[in-house]
Amino acid sequence: MTFARPDHISDLDMIPRMPAWVTTTHAETLEDVAFLSGAALDHLHLVLSRVDLPHALLRDRLALRAAEACVAFFGRPERAGELRDAVHLLRPGDLPGPAGETYLAWRRAAERPVSIKALGRALPGFEPGQIAGWLDTGQGMPVARAAMVLEAVLTDAPHAEMAALILAEAALAQVLDWDHVVPLLAAGLNRADLRKQGDDLRLACHRALISSVAEAVRLAADLARRAAHLKAVAPKLRAKKSGDAVEMFLTRDAVAPGALPMPDRAARRLCDRLVDLGAVRELTGRSTFRLYGV
CATH class of the missing domain: 1.10.3290 (Fic-like fold)
Structure with missing residues (x-):
């Protein structure tokens, strides 16, 4: 089977949905x-x-x-x-x-x-x-x-x-x-x-x-939409190592604040800031031992 490969596509709105006939055909x-x-x-x-x-x-x-x-x-x-x-x-x-x-x-x-x-x-x-x-x-x-x-x-x-x-x-x-x-x-x-x-x-x-x-x-x-939003708000972050933290969110399903490359308090503040900006979500619903992800 030969697959076509586009040279460059960058418009998020162009990510196509699966044709309905593929999943509905009996x-x-x-x-x-x-x-x-x-x-x-x-x-x-x-x-x-x-x-x-x-x-x-x-x-x-x-x-x-x-x-x-x-x-x-x-x-x-x-x-x-x-x-x-x-x-x-x-x-x-x-x-x-x-x-x-x-x-x-x-x-x-x-x-x-x-x-x-x-x-x-x-x-x-x-x-x-x-x-x-x-x-x-x-x-x-x-x-x-x-x-x-x-x-x-x-x-x-x-x-x-x-x-x-x-x-x-x-x-x-x-x-x-x-x-x-x-x-x-x-x-x-x-x-x-x-x-x-x-x-x-x-x-x-x-x-x-x-x-x-x-x-x-x-x-x-x-x-793709969520990652684009996270990249768009990244310049608003002022914390040291925030760029490295953003990269972790862009590559991992979930991130604990303690895993971020910054002091714990700064990491928790960064996570709260990203949640406020709608760039990441808190995944556990807990008040402690939280995890965050795109």
Whole structure:
């Protein structure tokens, strides 16, 4: 599949919505569903080509969605808020717990360009040669290749659902010539899908991508608008290191004031100022241990 790549698009109003027929067309056969998922990926590829998109922020927020789906596969109760707390409120020496480890794995998988080393950092329980072997599984079109990798990992390691999904996303990115993992499959699949094989698994992956890509495109448009507003108000900030703080907000799903490169009191004031300017949101609804994000 060949994707067109625009030379330069900077008008936020030009971020296109997913064509309605992609998500509303009723398709049953593998061929028809594959056509729809291909159209969805083509559309997302154009969106990801934009220079005005906060790519790292989008991947980090999609990583949160993927982690939320994975902990649900494991029957755990944690959702987005608890996952953020488990990672962003960690103190030196603390352990993130199983749910936090899941979120950290997805963040690590998406934050660096796809490579065996980066994937090994996300999945330290597996040897680099094992990861490379799984990624070399199969050939063919993007979704078929991702499904083959997913099936291969789960055949060798039936309880390694998260690793299988991360490596399937990596295979998808490689075939699409994306530099980074863009978490999509996990949020659209369910645990029963992961027990499927062959054409049934490919069909499930195509369906998962149709819904997940539509959500990713909506999220990309929203984050692009929010990031543009944050950049617009940044010159109004007078605090020392405020530029570095803004850059953190533009690349991370959530930020604790204590993580900002300034004294705690100044960091809290900066966060309050950004909330007043409508540039970031307080994500927890708490009066203490707050987290902020675009």
